[in-house]
Amino acid sequence: xxxxxxxxxxxxxxxxxxxxxxxxxxxxxxxxxxxxxxxxxxxxxxxxxxxxxxxxxxxxxxxxxxxxxxxxxxxxxxxxxxxxxxxxxxxxxxxxxxxxxxxxxxxxxxxxxxxxxxxxxxxxxxxxxxxxxxxxxxxxxxxxxxxxxxxxxxxxxxxxxxxxxxxxxxxxxxxxxxxxxxxxxxxxxxxxxxxxxxxxxxxxxxxxxxxxxxxxxxxxxxxxxxxxxxxxxxxxxxxxxxxxxxxxxxxxxxxxxxxxxxxxxxxxxxxxxxxxxxxxxxxxxxxxxxxxxxxxxxxxxxxxxxxxxxxxxxxxxxxxxxxxxxxxxxxxxxxxxxxxx
Amino acid sequence: xxxxxxxxxxxxxxxxxxxxxxxxxxxxxxxxxxxxxxxxxxxxxxxxxxxxxxxxxxxxxxxxxxxxxxxxxxxxxxxxxxxxxxxxxxxxxxxxxxxxxxxxxxxxxxxxxxxxxxxxxxxxxxxxxxxxxxxxxxxxxxxxxxxxxxxxxxxxxxxxxxxxxxxxxxxxxxxxxxxxxxxxxxxxxxxxxxxxxxxxxxxxxxxxxxxxxxxxxxxxxx
Ligand SMILES: Nc1ncnc2c1ncn2[C@@H]1O[C@H](COP(=O)(O)OP(=O)(O)O)[C@@H](O)[C@H]1O
Ligand SMILES: [Mg+2]
Numbered sequence: 001x002x003x004x005x006x007x008x009x010x011x012x013x014x015x016x017x018x019x020x021x022x023x024x025x026x027x028x029x030x031x032x033x034x035x036x037x038x039x040x041x042x043x044x045x046x047x048x049x050x051x052x053x054x055x056x057x058x059x060x061x062x063x064x065x066x067x068x069x070x071x072x073x074x075x076x077x078x079x080x081x082x083x084x085x086x087x088x089x090x091x092x093x094x095x096x097x098x099x100x101x102x103x104x105x106x107x108x109x110x111x112x113x114x115x116x117x118x119x120x121x122x123x124x125x126x127x128x129x130x131x132x133x134x135x136x137x138x139x140x141x142x143x144x145x146x147x148x149x150x151x152x153x154x155x156x157x158x159x160x161x162x163x164x165x166x167x168x169x170x171x172x173x174x175x176x177x178x179x180x181x182x183x184x185x186x187x188x189x190x191x192x193x194x195x196x197x198x199x200x201x202x203x204x205x206x207x208x209x210x211x212x213x214x215x216x217x218x219x220x221x222x223x224x225x226x227x228x229x230x231x232x233x234x235x236x237x238x239x240x241x242x243x244x245x246x247x248x249x250x251x252x253x254x255x256x257x258x259x260x261x262x263x264x265x266x267x268x269x270x271x272x273x274x275x276x277x278x279x280x281x282x283x284x285x286x287x288x289x290x291x292x293x294x295x296x297x298x299x300x301x302x303x304x305x306x307x308x309x310x311x312x313x314x315x316x317x318x319x320x321x322x323x324x325x326x327x328x329x330x331x332x333x334x335x336x337x338x339x340x341x
Numbered sequence: 342x343x344x345x346x347x348x349x350x351x352x353x354x355x356x357x358x359x360x361x362x363x364x365x366x367x368x369x370x371x372x373x374x375x376x377x378x379x380x381x382x383x384x385x386x387x388x389x390x391x392x393x394x395x396x397x398x399x400x401x402x403x404x405x406x407x408x409x410x411x412x413x414x415x416x417x418x419x420x421x422x423x424x425x426x427x428x429x430x431x432x433x434x435x436x437x438x439x440x441x442x443x444x445x446x447x448x449x450x451x452x453x454x455x456x457x458x459x460x461x462x463x464x465x466x467x468x469x470x471x472x473x474x475x476x477x478x479x480x481x482x483x484x485x486x487x488x489x490x491x492x493x494x495x496x497x498x499x500x501x502x503x504x505x506x507x508x509x510x511x512x513x514x515x516x517x518x519x520x521x522x523x524x525x526x527x528x529x530x531x532x533x534x535x536x537x538x539x540x541x542x543x544x545x546x547x548x549x550x551x552x553x554x555x556x557x558x559x560x561x562x563x
Contacts, residue, residue, distance in 0.1 A: 052471055081473035092464035095563045096486045106472040108482065137562040157472070 001193050002028035002051065002161065007060035009046050009217075020046040021057070022217035028195060028210075033187050033303065035204040035225070036197040037240055038214030044197035047214070048163050051195065052084045053077055065160060082110055085154035089166035091146040093138040099149050100125070100134040106156045124152040128182060144175035151182060155190070162186075164196035168203060180207050184303075201243040205229070205302050213237045226304045230272045245309055250296055254311055257295055258339045264315035266295070266339035267328070273305035274332030281312070288324040290316035311338070349531035355521065359541055362517035365435045365507040366545070369442035370500045376447040377499070378492070380406060381454020382480065392476050406448040414445050414506050418513050438515030442506050450499040457491030458484055490561040497553025501546050508542060518542050 009021040020043040028034045038044050049055040050062060053069050062069040067080055085106075093102050100121050107117045125134055128148040138146055147167060154162055164183070168176040184207050187194050198204065204211050204225060211228050213221040213236060221228060221237045229245075232238045258266055269280075285292050292312055299308030314324055328335045384406065386392045387399040412420070418441040422432060425440045461484060469483045485492070508519025518538040526535030 054467060054471060078473035078475065081471060084471075086468070086471040088464055088468065090462075090464055092462065092468040094465055094483065094487060096489065096560075105469075105482070109469070109472050109474045109478055139563050153472075163471075 001030040001065060002026070002034075002195065003061075003063040004050075005061045005063075007047070007050060007062060008058045009043075009050060009055060010058045019043075019217045021050065023060070024217075024219050026212060026219065026222075028193060030193055031187070031191050032209045033183070033194045033196065033207050035208035035211040036195070036214055036219075037199065037201060037204050037211060038197075039199055039236075042214040043217040044199075044214055045165055048086075048165050048195060048197050051161075051163055052081055052086060082106070082157045083159045084161045084163065085157065085159040086163040086165065087147065087150045087154050087167045089169050091138070091143075091150045091170075093146060093149055093153075095138050097137075098134065099130060099136050099138070099141070102138065102149050103152045103156055106153060110157055120156060124156060127155070127186070128152040142175070143171050144178060147171065147175075147179050148182070151179075151186070155186065155192075158190075159192065161193045161195065164194065166198060167196065169198065169200070176203070177206070183207055201240040204240075205244045205300055205307065207303060209303050213240065224304065225302055226273050226307060229302070229307050230270075244300060245298060245307075250311070253296055254338065257313075261313070262339070262341050264291075264313050264341055265321060265325075265337055266311065266313050267325075268336040268338055269297075269310045269312065269328070270334040270336070271299055271306045271308050271310070272332075272334070273307070275306075280328075280331060280333065281310075284314075284324055284327065288316070288327060289320045290314050290324045347533040347537055349525075349529075349533050350537055351525075354525070355534075355537065355541075358516065358518045358521040358538070361435045361515075362504070362507050362511075362519070362542070362545065365438050365442065365510070365515065365517055366500065366504050369439055369446060369503050369507075370496065372439075372443050373446040373450050373499060373503065374496050376443060377450030377496075378454055378485075380447060380451035381458065382484070384451060384455040385458040385484075386476075386480075392479065406451050409444060410448040410452065412445075414441070414509055415513075417441050417445050418510060433514045433516075435516050438507060438510035438513075438517075441510060442503055445506060446499050446503050449502065450495060453495035453499070454488075454492060457488040457495060460491060461487045490557045490563075493553060493560060494557045497549060497557070500549050500553070504542060504545055504549070 004024055004026040007021055007024045008019070011018040011020055024047060036044050036047065046055055050057050051064065057070060064084060069080065072080055094105065097105065103121045103124050104117050107120060125131060128151050130145065130148050130152065133141065133145065138149065141149065168179050171179060180203060183194060186192055196203070208225050210223065211225050212219045213234065215236050220234045221232065228237060229241055232241045254266065281292055281294065284290065292314055295311040295313055297308065297310030299306050299310060314321060316324065380402065383402050384399065387395045387402065389396060421441045421444060425432060425437055428440065429437050431437055465487060466479060466483060469479050474482070507515070507517050511517040511519030512523045518541055522535045522538035525531055526538060
């Protein structure tokens with residue numbers, strides 16, 4: 001659906017050249033939610049803006065839906081842009097227009113007749129859950145509601161691709177989750193390809209199928225979200241993965257625990273897809289006559305199944321312990337014995 | 342009662358002068374609005390990094406605007422005499438004041454329009470572009486609507502400046518309250534005429550300000 005080959009963007013500034021995007025190759029499939037993560041200044045915004053030619057690449061090719069974007073005439077580019085919508089960190093709504101009028105804006109641009117616009121706006125208001133707020137002005141809405149208007153507006157022309165530039169970065173965690181849920185919903189309902197950039201691993205974890213990690217204009221690591229979580233190779237990726245799995249204090253807490261209660265075995269279970277933690281622990285206790293203490297852990301849901309780590313203490317007779325370990329090794333979790341009394 | 346205090350005031354003459362002032366102000370405000378808006382848009386759009394970014398064109402327009410904005414109005418009237426003769430045919434009467442009023446006020450308003458347009462959130466223009474808007478659509482559906490409060494308050498200030506310009510133009514022969522105050526009031530030593538002309542000009546200015554403020558507030562949904 002979206003293909004980038006050796007895309008570069010160099011800005012000429014007073015202080016010399018800035019390589020904002022440095023030889024990036026990407027392949028994004030129809031219908032997937034593709035995340036690009038990186039710290040501020042990594043070149044994410046520049047990259048996503050290259051997709052709809054708000055920024056022209058210095059070199060390289062961008063193909064979307066079979067069209068070579070940089071070769072389109074300005075008329076063809078405008079048509080192509082109607083199929084590639086964008087939402088923004090700061091929403092970028094027109095303050096002079098009501099919610100309805102904001103959503104109608106891209107339809108006016110595309111030249112729809114009035115009656116059709118009205119009908120479509122009604123549908124969109126329902127879709128994003130803004131019933132009853134159609135007559136409000138953006139200044140009367142909360143951040144989350146504003147982003148819902150942004151999303152409705154972006155969906156108005158029935159686009160094939162939705163680009164999200166830090167769409168949740170200005171929102172609180174709870175609102176972020178509700179907006180992310182909405183993105184997943186429209187991704188599934190409308191089979192929309194979504195490209196989103198963020199600096200929060202939480203966002204990637206929650207909704208993305210695949211992820212690219214950007215650093216200094218380059219994509220340093222790329223792949224299925226779970227695989228990247230499982231085997232992060234670059235230091236920056238490891239940092240990002242830590243954001244959502246290990247609370248900072250984990251290692252200390254476990255060490256502390258071991259020194260105080262050095263009994264049984266302390267085991268770290270890592271869940272990657274497959275089975276979730278809860279049923280596994282239940283089974284362990286019931287079938288293998290061992291005691292299990294859950295010390296610490298965080299298991300989160302990703303688009304491809306559960307992901308996270310759990311630290312447990314298992315106590316029992318030597319033979320029970322051995323059988324329990326055998327069981328753990330047989331299921332789809334990674335088992336690491338941290339301490340063995 | 343009024344006639345006992347303002348013994349030298351001829352009310353029909355005063356009324357006519359007021360009408361002339363209103364007429365000159367109204368016509369020049371309307372034309373200044375459109376001309377200044379066009380010039381202000383041109384200034385904004387040709388500025389670097391903008392829709393029609395063009396350094397050369399931008400400097401040319403900026404120079405023209407700055408030059409005409411800087412010429413004192415009274416001198417502008419004199420400089421424009423040949424031009425006014427050519428298009429109006431005379432140097433007397435309200436019509437004769439219009440070219441100088443407009444040439445003086447349009448660049449003044451153009452700068453205010455430019456400032457108003459600069460205040461627009463760049464992200465909104467970008468959003469419109471990302472939806473495939475043409476430049477014309479961006480101008481008429483984004484730039485102008487998003488800057489209306491500032492455009493209205495700008496034209497209010499300009500209209501008030503124009504009222505005072507008409508008074509100056511009056512002295513040179515264009516009629517109106519300024520002319521009345523000078524010719525009938527000052528030169529004939531009728532202080533009451535000067536006073537009442539001034540009062541009427543003040544009333545006009547206050548009314549313009551009041552209307553302008555009301556419209557600005559009503560339009561601003563931020
Ligand atoms: N228009 C521009 N002119 C010059 N430098 C720019 C411009 N836009 C972005 N940059 C530079 O490119 C780099 C990447 O910026 P950006 O894409 O905004 O990063 P991110 O979105 O990941 O924070 C930064 O160093 C930034 O200063
Ligand atoms: Mg950015």
